[in-house]
Amino acid sequence: MTTEPRNLILGVAGGIAAYKACELLRRLTESGHRVRVIPTESALKFVGAATFEALSHQPVHTGVFHDVPEVAHVRLGQHAELVVVAPATADLLARVAHGRADDLLTASLLTARCPVLLVPAMHTEMWEHPATRDNVALLRSRGVIVMEPASGRLTGVDTGPGRLPEPVEIAELARLLLERPDALPRDLTGRRVVVSAGGTREPLDPVRFLGNRSSGRQGYALAAVAAQRGAEVTLVAAHTDDLVAPAGVRMVGVGTAAELRDAMLAEAKRADVLVMAAAVADFRPASLTDHKIKKTDAGPPSVELVTNPDILVELVGLRREGQLVVGFAAETGDASGDVLHHGRAKLARKGCDLLVVNAVGEGRTFGQPDNAGWLLGGGPGISTEVELPAGSKALLASRVWDAVAARLS
Numbered sequence: 124m125t126t127e128p129r130n131l132i133l134g135v136a137g138g139i140a141a142y143k144a145c146e147l148l149r150r151l152t153e154s155g156h157r158v159r160v161i162p163t164e165s166a167l168k169f170v171g172a173a174t175f176e177a178l179s180h181q182p183v184h185t186g187v188f189h190d191v192p193e194v195a196h197v198r199l200g201q202h203a204e205l206v207v208v209a210p211a212t213a214d215l216l217a218r219v220a221h222g223r224a225d226d227l228l229t230a231s232l233l234t235a236r237c238p239v240l241l242v243p244a245m246h247t248e249m250w251e252h253p254a255t256r257d258n259v260a261l262l263r264s265r266g267v268i269v270m271e272p273a274s275g276r277l278t279g280v281d282t283g284p285g286r287l288p289e290p291v292e293i294a295e296l297a298r299l300l301l302e303r304p305d306a307l308p309r310d311l312t313g314r315r316v317v318v319s320a321g322g323t324r325e326p327l328d329p330v331r332f333l334g335n336r337s338s339g340r341q342g343y344a345l346a347a348v349a350a351q352r353g354a355e356v357t358l359v360a361a362h363t364d365d366l367v368a369p370a371g372v373r374m375v376g377v378g379t380a381a382e383l384r385d386a387m388l389a390e391a392k393r394a395d396v397l398v399m400a401a402a403v404a405d406f407r408p409a410s411l412t413d414h415k416i417k418k419t420d421a422g423p424p425s426v427e428l429v430t431n432p433d434i435l436v437e438l439v440g441l442r443r444e445g446q447l448v449v450g451f452a453a454e455t456g457d458a459s460g461d462v463l464h465h466g467r468a469k470l471a472r473k474g475c476d477l478l479v480v481n482a483v484g485e486g487r488t489f490g491q492p493d494n495a496g497w498l499l500g501g502g503p504g505i506s507t508e509v510e511l512p513a514g515s516k517a518l519l520a521s522r523v524w525d526a527v528a529a530r531l532s
């Protein structure tokens with residue numbers, strides 16, 4: 124999607140994940156932004172300056188003695204509206220934490236007054252080393268956003284936390300910070316959050332199912348933003364295979380409404396916040412045949428349906444003291460009332476603490492990167508009704524977490 128062009132710096136430090144910075148750069152420029160790439164000297168051992176110059180249409184330098192009459196080492200940082208460093212190595216984090224300015228990237232980071240997103244990539248031992256932990260804590264205490272790394276395959280045969288999150292996820296957080304610079308405070312630190320996402324499928328026979336058009340993107344955005352705000356996040360995902368698991372999030376895969384219910388009830392026992400963003404099938408076929416249903420001369424078969432349990436209502440019924448339950452409502456207006464009218468009625472019916480109401484239909488919301496709606500809150504003395512302006516699904520997620528964090532404190 125194209126947005127208003129903004130001035131970005133993409134810093135690249137010297138790690139093998141530097142090759143993924145090329146895809147991130149493409150995503151940022153294709154969104155219409157002016158991106159100045161500032162690699163470190165060692166980053167250029169992994170990716171050549173020509174690649175960054177060709178993709179960004181801007182010159183690429185590493186030292187502070189280029190462009191001296193233009194005072195580039197000060198000007199670039201001053202004019203940036205967002206700095207993203209991906210990958211940020213352990214060495215880069217250490218240099219930034221201690222205010223070093225021995226190359227163009229660190230000098231620019233000292234003069235930048237915009238949001239700074241550092242995306243670490245390193246071996247697990249380096250990420251977990253007390254020196255790195257202290258540097259990350261220091262940077263975060265100053266308002267720098269240090270993304271949680273992904274877990275998985277590292278260079279060679281090692282696996283563990285320290286992998287660079289996928290460029291698509293970094294680009295989404297970058298977009299969020301451009302939409303809302305204060306979207307990622309660490310206000311969910313120590314909180315356990317469970318989010319359901321996607322759409323359940325209710326099998327009819329081995330090849331057919333009853334499903335829905337939920338892509339899972341809103342639930343993924345909620346999980347990704349919560350993780351970057353410090354929460355311990357579990358994402359219960361139903362049929363979201365084309366989405367990248369958010370960095371720092373524990374994934375639980377489910378298929379049917381019954382599986383989703385079992386997973387949510389199990390996870391609910393130790394959660395502070397439960398978010399039902401999944402589109403759960405209200406009905407399922409009463410029986411499942413073990414063979415494909417064939418066409419016959421008798422005409423189409425009729426399918427008997429039974430009602431699935433309402434998981435949100437069950438979670439509300441089991442809610443512990445201090446636990447918050449958030450629901451979603453996908454609504455179209457009709458003759459009996461508009462979207463907001465139906466949303467208010469659903470909040471009352473479900474009894475959850477917060478309800479996000481989306482208008483759906485006519486190509487809105489399902490599968491789209493953007494979202495808008497209302498956030499409704501129940502409870503005596505704390506009723507809320509705020510409009511959620513159109514923006515990315517991560518922006519909507521950040522507003523939901525604002526309301527959750529306010530209620531938790």
Ligand code: CTP
Nearest residue numbers: 399401403405431432433434435450451452453
């Ligand atoms: N939900 C649920 N279990 C179901 C159906 C829905 O937990 N069996 C949850 C959804 O995850 C969402 C909320 O309930 O958080 C509202 O879902 P929605 O489909 O909008 O509402 P329904 O209860 O199905 O009502 P209706 O379809 O009549 O609008």
